[in-house]
Amino acid sequence: MDIAERVKKLRKELNLTQYQLAELVGVAQNSIQKLERGDTKNPRNIEALARALQCTPEYLRFGVGESGNDNVTAGPLTRATAPLISWVQAGAWSEISEIKAYDADRYMCPVNCSDSDFRSKSARYKHGA
The missing domain is CATH 1.10.260.40 (lambda repressor-like DNA-binding domains)
Known part of the structure; x- marks a missing residue:
């Protein structure tokens, strides 16, 4: 169909x-x-x-999912990923390029962001992510 x-x-x-x-x-x-x-x-x-x-x-x-209303709703559209960095990394004001891609956990981000964006652990815990 x-x-x-x-x-x-x-x-x-x-x-x-x-x-x-x-x-x-x-x-x-x-x-x-x-x-x-x-x-x-x-x-x-x-x-x-x-x-x-x-x-x-x-x-x-x-054709995936249900056609009718149920208790499941779609989450926000994911536009990019952002690395999660520590307080030390965030406070050091270093370039994001100094953090190797494989050294940082990446999280889905519902807003447009560039490769230079990051998310600190405090923001993660504050917003409940």
Whole structure:
């Protein structure tokens, strides 16, 4: 089953017309029609479409996960990783290049960050990460 079939199936399960779904998503009805016909493979408004169809964007795109509401929600989008450094490393104000990539534990970061970013252990414990 591809995205077109999943969208159509969920729309019909919710007793929505293409026009009603388009209104919920904030697009024109012909956008929904193109999506269900298979002309659109990767819609730009996948999050709004998933909300309107009461499923996850991952389910729409890949068919993974549940199509219905459950007690599991997706976490933040991971954009990069940042190394975890000690108080000593953070207080020494040394260049991040002095910390070898294999010497530092790396943690997923939900915001854009560069190779020069780091996270200190105090921030990790403070935020409960």
